[in-house]
Amino acid sequence: MTDLDRYHRQMRLPGIGAEGQARLGRGSVFIAGCGALGTVAADLLGRAGVGTLVIADRDLVEPTNLQRQTLFTERDASRSTPKAEAARLRLAQANSNVRVRAFVEEIDSGTIESLAEGCDLILDGLDNFETRYLLNDFAVATGVPYLYGAGVATQGMSMPVLSRRGPGASATIRWNEAEATPCLRCLFPTPPPAGSTPTCDTAGVLGSVTMTVAAHQATQAIKLLVGDVAAVDRSLRSFDLWTNVNRALGISESTDPDCPCCVRGRFEHLDAPASATRILCGRNAVQIRSEAGDDEIDLDAVADRLAELGTVEAVDGSIRGRLRGERSPDGGPVSVVVFSDGRAIIEGGTDPDWARGVFDRVVGR
Ligand SMILES: [Zn+2]
Known part of the structure; x- marks a missing residue:
């Protein structure tokens, strides 16, 4: 053409x-x-x-x-x-x-x-x-x-x-x-x-x-x-x-x-320095950026940890999982999406401290 x-x-x-x-x-x-x-x-x-x-x-x-x-x-x-x-x-x-x-x-x-x-x-x-x-x-x-x-x-x-x-x-x-x-x-x-x-x-x-x-x-x-x-x-x-x-x-x-x-x-x-934590209001979720930097995220290790905590699935270069038996501060189910650039979206609530706790368990500090 x-x-x-x-x-x-x-x-x-x-x-x-x-x-x-x-x-x-x-x-x-x-x-x-x-x-x-x-x-x-x-x-x-x-x-x-x-x-x-x-x-x-x-x-x-x-x-x-x-x-x-x-x-x-x-x-x-x-x-x-x-x-x-x-x-x-x-x-x-x-x-x-x-x-x-x-x-x-x-x-x-x-x-x-x-x-x-x-x-x-x-x-x-x-x-x-x-x-x-x-x-x-x-x-x-x-x-x-x-x-x-x-x-x-x-x-x-x-x-x-x-x-x-x-x-x-x-x-x-x-x-x-x-x-x-x-x-x-x-x-x-x-x-x-x-x-x-x-x-x-x-x-x-x-x-x-x-x-x-x-x-x-x-x-x-x-x-x-x-x-x-x-x-x-x-x-x-x-x-x-x-x-x-x-x-x-x-x-x-x-x-x-x-x-x-x-x-x-x-x-x-x-x-201004980029903020590591951001509340995603419309999604009832919190985004957290790893302080380790994007080269140091080991998605395989994240998948292993998620498999222990609940379900895990790899989609388009990201790892997703649902935490079994876990409830957010609002009482809802908790899901996690981890991207290869070192970000994670913790879904289920908007409390940054709660999300940071989930992040530390799944992605690591
Ligand atoms: Zn101006």
Whole structure:
């Protein structure tokens, strides 16, 4: 199949053409998180012929994902396939010319540099503010565009960050002072307290909402990759698909003249050490990262210990088990998933101390 066969309909667009298509083919996008936003954006960009997609997601496909996370199937959910890996396999079926690099990893201050290295831009497919501030810091510090997006219930938001500090020395996407935008911290100076904002678990979410957000992000990515920076929607676009409200918050209204990140150049989230423990609220689980480092996890030994404690199963490079007779503080059954990168997800409760105890028994200190 030639490029003209495959991409004919978008190459007819004046903004793309043969030159734009070639630029897309040379482009690379870091998709941070592969859930409702990440799957849709990756699908659109992969089918559009973006040369390289780097996808990072720490989590596994679950049945509740299927309503909106378009790259996943019932089989992925029943096997609890890691999202990044399931996405890679599905994208290869849609467009085998696209190079997809999948990482089943946590995105934090310790991993962001190696994950996003060499990518032309960062597309936000996350579900938590903490990591969004990290992406914002990284994008502003290295001078690559960051495409923020979020959706919950019937509302969505999307905004590009083209930092006022300008593009990095080696960045392929260039913009001038007049094209620059505020950063995420200009708009939201501090992360909202944990648990204070509605999530998809508590408030629900319409699949068409996250799809609309991801479509806007993917369009912005295509404009940037083909070099049409002037066409980028440089506003905080927000909408409610149920009440039919659309808003675009202009840049002058939201730029902080004293922003710690994009004016002062303080990258607090990038400089902070990665936390070893993270509560995964929507999953009733706690994630713990081994302090030993990822090279030192012996998955065979973990499987042996799990076999003594209950059931054990190896799936797609991870080890899963259910602890026989064990109850979480909430009284529910306890399951463990251990990844080769040294992370474990302890399922059944959200108490970090309890989870740490299970982790020490199964993975070791
Ligand atoms: Zn800022």
